[in-house]
Amino acid sequence: MPNPNPKHLFHATLFLSILLQALSKSTIEPCSNSDSCNALLGYTLYTDLKVSEVASLFQIDPIALLTANAIDISYPDVEHHILPSKLFLKVPISCSCVDGIRKSVATHYKTRPSDTLSSIADAVYAGLVSSDQLREANSLSDPSVLDVGQNLVVPLPCTCFNGSDNSLPAIYLSYVVRPVDTLAAVAARYFTTLTDLMNVNAMGSTAINDGDILAVPIPACASNFPKSASDFGMLVPNGSYAITAGHCVQCSCGPKNLDLYCMPASLAVSCSSMQCRGSNLMLGNVTVQQTSGGCNVTACNYDGIVNGSIVTTLSPSLQPQCPGLQEFPPLVAPPTTVARDTVFAPAPAPLFDGDGPASPKSSLVPSTGLPGGFSPANGPISGISSGASAACSLVKPFPALTYALVLLLVKLMIPVAL
Ligand SMILES: *[C@@H]1O[C@H](CO)[C@@H](O)[C@H](O)[C@H]1NC(C)=O
Ligand SMILES: *[C@@H]1O[C@H](CO)[C@@H](O)[C@H](O)[C@H]1NC(C)=O
Ligand SMILES: *[C@@H]1O[C@H](CO)[C@@H](O)[C@H](O)[C@H]1NC(C)=O
Numbered sequence: 506m507p508n509p510n511p512k513h514l515f516h517a518t519l520f521l522s523i524l525l526q527a528l529s530k531s532t533i534e535p536c537s538n539s540d541s542c543n544a545l546l547g548y549t550l551y552t553d554l555k556v557s558e559v560a561s562l563f564q565i566d567p568i569a570l571l572t573a574n575a576i577d578i579s580y581p582d583v584e585h586h587i588l589p590s591k592l593f594l595k596v597p598i599s600c601s602c603v604d605g606i607r608k609s610v611a612t613h614y615k616t617r618p619s620d621t622l623s624s625i626a627d628a629v630y631a632g633l634v635s636s637d638q639l640r641e642a643n644s645l646s647d648p649s650v651l652d653v654g655q656n657l658v659v660p661l662p663c664t665c666f667n668g669s670d671n672s673l674p675a676i677y678l679s680y681v682v683r684p685v686d687t688l689a690a691v692a693a694r695y696f697t698t699l700t701d702l703m704n705v706n707a708m709g710s711t712a713i714n715d716g717d718i719l720a721v722p723i724p725a726c727a728s729n730f731p732k733s734a735s736d737f738g739m740l741v742p743n744g745s746y747a748i749t750a751g752h753c754v755q756c757s758c759g760p761k762n763l764d765l766y767c768m769p770a771s772l773a774v775s776c777s778s779m780q781c782r783g784s785n786l787m788l789g790n791v792t793v794q795q796t797s798g799g800c801n802v803t804a805c806n807y808d809g810i811v812n813g814s815i816v817t818t819l820s821p822s823l824q825p826q827c828p829g830l831q832e833f834p835p836l837v838a839p840p841t842t843v844a845r846d847t848v849f850a851p852a853p854a855p856l857f858d859g860d861g862p863a864s865p866k867s868s869l870v871p872s873t874g875l876p877g878g879f880s881p882a883n884g885p886i887s888g889i890s891s892g893a894s895a896a897c898s899l900v901k902p903f904p905a906l907t908y909a910l911v912l913l914l915v916k917l918m919i920p921v922a923l
């Protein structure tokens with residue numbers, strides 16, 4: 506007899522309702538393993554905050570926050586620099602696999618007087634989380650009563666899609682849609698196409714709503730570190746930097762090609778040897794020698810941090826042409842104002858706006874570039890083209906009415922089934 510089992514129905518609905526509340530309005534990526542991967546959050550400051558305060562909001566390294574936004578870390582006292590309200594930043598986070606979907610659960614927030622779930626969700630975390638998600642994640646029975654100093658888990662949206670988009674390395678930015686946004690403008694801002702954004706987010710139309718969270722692929726430089734490396738899977742978005750190996754190594758991506766380039770970081774920290782074994786080359790050094798058969802290029806590359814030590818590899822290669830000088834993504838001074846058209850993205854502005862006390866003593870980027878960078882055999886990386894993309898879905902904001910109806914129906918059906 507095909508009698509609907511009310512218990513199953515109830516569970517299915519419960520599951521559905523949890524899913525809807527936890528994931529509404531954002532692109533979700535199913536996952537099966539426990540690996541974590543790298544992702545970015547698009548975060549808009551709700552008030553003036555120090556660099557260190559933004560970092561502690563997400564429990565990340567302030568240096569990682571700065572380098573991800575190509576902000577000059579050699580600027581005096583940069584961690585205490587006050588960033589202006591409304592500034593848009595890319596926040597690097599680790600994306601885990603929890604209950605079969607990708608999300609970040611490493612962030613905690615300590616409640617302060619006068620906080621409410623919606624002020625935490627909408628203001629402090631700028632729409633990256635909803636009050637419902639906060640309530641669910643923290644099993645709050647009465648969300649109107651928040652104790653001061655309560656430690657809340659803040660589940661944040663992230664996707665990785667295997668670190669690629671159309672088979673090219675990419676890192677995904679979780680972007681909160683604002684009323685002024687159009688999908689085409691978001692695509693243009695991040696150098697991708699409308700088709701690509703629609704594919705990635707499994708959208709049937711270009712309609713987006715205020716508060717939706719889009720996964721935006723950003724071309725990146727992929728690392729090729731061994732699985733045993735603690736920084737395995739490092740991805741550096743085009744135009745930015747990453748600091749790794751306990752602040753000893755900095756890796757950059759772009760602007761000319763998407764080959765990861767790593768060299769010793771200029772931060773004053775004690776680091777183990779960064780010389781390539783069997784040579785006098787240091788990490789990031791490249792020698793070139795024109796021969797009759799082509800250009801003999803030898804580079805000392807960074808290969809991750811394994812067992813707590815920096816691994817370097819000497820890699821010789823014969824290339825048709827000698828590579829030019831290594832170019833670095835331009836650095837910006839810590840922002841002090843939000844320009845009208847940079848409200849949406851920190852456009853690489855000209856260095857230093859002049860109100861800093863002094864020029865930085867030393868720059869993150871050496872003033873004398875080294876010959877470097879490989880011209881990979883696999884050719885130039887062209888603009889993102891459209892194509893089949895990873896399986897995912899944009900869970901549209903379910904109208905509250907629909908949701909209520911489902912619940913109502915289930916409530917009606919249970920007695921009927923009994
Ligand atoms: C993930 O990407 C790697 C290369 O980056 C590729 O070898 C692998 O097949 C991809 N896996 C899936 C499931 O797409
Ligand atoms: C990387 O960024 C630079 C500008 O910063 C841009 O000119 C270049 O086209 C970008 N590359 C890709 C593949 O998006
Ligand atoms: C090798 O790299 C180190 C560290 O970046 C740098 O100080 C040095 O000048 C480089 N040497 C050569 C020969 O390029």
Ligand SMILES: *[C@@H]1O[C@H](CO)[C@@H](O)[C@H](O)[C@H]1NC(C)=O
Nearest residue numbers: 792794796801802803821823
């Ligand atoms: C390339 O240069 C390296 C070191 O400079 C040298 O050992 C090697 O023999 C050279 N290879 C060729 C093919 O010239």
Ligand SMILES: *[C@@H]1O[C@H](CO)[C@@H](O)[C@H](O)[C@H]1NC(C)=O
Nearest residue numbers: 731733734811812813814816
């Ligand atoms: C790292 O350490 C483990 C155990 O101490 C050892 O088995 C492994 O071979 C080491 N790996 C490398 C690359 O040195």
